[in-house]
Structure formats: structure tokens, C-alpha cells
Amino acid sequence: NAGVTQTPKFQVLKTGQSMTLQCAQDMNHNSMYWYRQDPGMGLRLIYYSASEGTTDKGEVPNGYNVSRLNKREFSLRLESAAPSQTSVYFCANGGLGTDTQYFGPGTRLTVL
Amino acid sequence: LAKTTQPISMDSYEGQEVNITCSHNNIATNDYITWYQQFPSQGPRFIIQGYKTKVTNEVASLFIPADRKSSTLSLPRVSLSDTAVYYCLVGDPLESGGYNKLIFGAGTRLAVHP
Numbered sequence: 001n002a003g004v005t006q007t008p009k010f011q012v013l014k015t016g017q018s019m020t021l022q023c024a025q026d027m028n029h030n031s032m033y034w035y036r037q038d039p040g041m042g043l044r045l046i047y048y049s050a051s052e053g054t055t056d057k058g059e060v061p062n063g064y065n066v067s068r069l070n071k072r073e074f075s076l077r078l079e080s081a082a083p084s085q086t087s088v089y090f091c092a093n094g095g096l097g098t099d100t101q102y103f104g105p106g107t108r109l110t111v112l
Numbered sequence: 113l114a115k116t117t118q119p120i121s122m123d124s125y126e127g128q129e130v131n132i133t134c135s136h137n138n139i140a141t142n143d144y145i146t147w148y149q150q151f152p153s154q155g156p157r158f159i160i161q162g163y164k165t166k167v168t169n170e171v172a173s174l175f176i177p178a179d180r181k182s183s184t185l186s187l188p189r190v191s192l193s194d195t196a197v198y199y200c201l202v203g204d205p206l207e208s209g210g211y212n213k214l215i216f217g218a219g220t221r222l223a224v225h226p
Contacts (some may be wrong), residue, residue: 035216040217100158100161103157
């Protein structure tokens with residue numbers, strides 16, 4: 001079992017470009033999350049999905065959109081990338097009542 | 113939302129016991145206390161969770177006083193590989209969506225020296 005996988009691992013964008021970060025889980029958990037982590041900082045929640053077909057804003061949703069395609073996949077889209085979105089992006093999952101979240105390896109995004 | 117306060121950094125030496133204290137004065141009745149560990153270039157990893165008194169697993173112990181306004185993560189006999197950032201979080205794991213309202217602060221950077 002791979003757990004939580006993310007693609008790509010690294011990405012460089014120019015300001016204004018768009019891209020989609022992919023996340024997939026094989027753990028059959030209902031909830032999935034997208035976080036960003038800036039250098040030397042803790043994680044901040046961007047969006048989450050409590051179950052297939054539902055999504056909700058987290059702490060820092062501006063500039064992002066998400067899509068919960070099915071129970072397994074949760075994607076994060078940057079429509080028009082800005083330098084302020086340079087960060088490491090982590091996807092995570094966790095089932096209802098679970099006592100932990102499982103995190104993917106992260107995507108390191110640089111916006112020039 | 114229950115906020116947490118932790119020391120920004122700590123230093124220790126191999127073989128010592130390390131205690132990291134977290135303050136959470138406005139913890140709610142249904143909130144649990146969870147600690148995560150993060151190594152550079154990796155996502156956080158669950159260490160331990162508790163509600164009250166003491167919890168112990170193969171990695172750490174978690175001490176929670178009766179008023180639950182603080183908690184202490186105890187790492188016995190640390191090694192160089194325990195150098196990481198440690199996050200204290202509070203939240204209700206039984207709420208719909210799991211930990212969707214968790215807030216990761218800046219954490220505590222633990223440096224273990226030879």
C-alpha cells in the first residue's frame with residue numbers, strides 16, 4: 001500500500017500559469033486535506049473534503065480550488081499562480097473518528 | 113478553535129530525556145491532544161494522542177494534568193534521529209470530517225546533539 005501519494009514532487013511555474021496538484025490515497029479514508037507549509041512555518045489548511053463530493057475552505061483558501069473526484073483522489077488547482085504561493089504542499093487523509101492524519105511526501109512548488 | 117503554545121526550539125544531547133510542554137488554555141471538552149513529528153522534506157507523522165492523565169506508546173509518553181490546559185510530550189533517551197519539529201494540536205477526532213479544524217502552529221524545533 002502506498003498510503004498517500006502526490007504528484008508532482010517538484011514544480012516551477014511562472015507567475016500567471018496554472019497547474020493542478022494531484023493526491024491519491026489507497027487507505028479508504030473519508031476525509032482528505034490540502035495544506036501548505038512555508039519555510040520555517042507550521043502547516044496551514046487550504047481546503048478539506050470530509051467525504052466524496054464535498055469540499056470546504058480551510059484557513060487559507062484564496063487562490064486555490066479543489067476537486068474531490070472520488071473517494072480516492074483530491075486535487076488542488078492554482079488557476080493563476082503567484083510568487084506568494086511558493087511553498088511545499090502536503091496532502092493528507094484521515095477517516096471519521098480516526099486519531100491521526102496520514103501525510104503524503106509533499107510537492108515543492110516555486111512560482112517565479 | 114483551541115490554540116496551542118509551544119517553545120520555538122529546544123536542544124538536547126543523545127541519551128537524555130526530552131520534555132516538550134504545550135499550553136492549550138481554551139481546550140474544549142471533546143478535544144483530544146495529538147502530537148506530530150516532522151523531519152525535513154517530509155510530511156508530519158503521528159506520534160501520540162491522549163485525552164487525560166498519561167498515555168504511553170513505543171515512541172513517547174504524553175502527560176496531561178487534570179485541568180487539561182497543558183500537556184507534555186516526553187521522549188525517552190533521544191538519539192540524533194529524533195532531531196525534528198514537534199507539533200502539538202488539539203481537536204475533536206470524532207467531529208465529522210475528522211481533524212478538519214486542526215491548526216498546526218510553528219511547532220518546537222528539537223535539536224539533538226552528540
